[in-house]
Amino acid sequence: MRQVYINGEFKKEDEAKVSVFDRGLLFSDSLYEVTTVINGKLIDFNNHMKRLDRSMTELKFKKLLNHLDILIFHRKLIELNNLKEGMIYLQVTRGIADRSFDMPKDEIKPTVLAFTQEKKIIDSESAKNGIKVMTLDDMRWKRCDIKTTQLLYASMAKTEATQKGFDDAWMIRQGYITEGSSSNAWIIKGKI
Secondary structure, three states: OOEEEEOOEEEEHHHOOOOOOEHHHHHOOEEEEEEEEEOOEEOOHHHHHHHHHHHHHHOOOOOOOOHHHHHHHHHHHHHHOOOOEEEEEEEEEOOEOOOOOOOOOOOOOOEEEEEEEEOOOOOOHHHHHOOOEEEEEOOOOOOOOOOEOOOHHHHHHHHHHHHOOOOEEEEEEOOEEEEEOOOOOOOOOOOO
């Protein structure tokens, strides 16, 4: 059984619990990062941490985590789960408080959780053959620069794409591609 990290502890996945009063659950008042793992090594970890810091600043989260601590528990998760290829999902919520649209005035402790997931990356079909993509209007809020867990529209877009025989949907706003529903992509024009 997979081991997960929650609030400083490693637990079996079926023993990890989050409060029903966690603002991440009630309001999507939470941030996430997904770091790729190849050959048991974290890919681009430092840039993920920079983006997490930026998102935490934008949402005025207390920065109680340092990158070294996060790196240590990421590496421990890789070891505990014998992960060779896949990803680590990290989520930080504002924490537990009574349900209110106002941000908590009292200092609350954030919830920090992480887990591994095996996934073919190097030899995946999409890496070998590319993917079929459709476009949809980007209906999300305008602060997509903050990496929140508010992913319902992306999930709806991905589902619509799959139902129509595509692998993913690219979201379009004012004539520009803003993001893929579940993918990163690069368009290369001409020679590299």
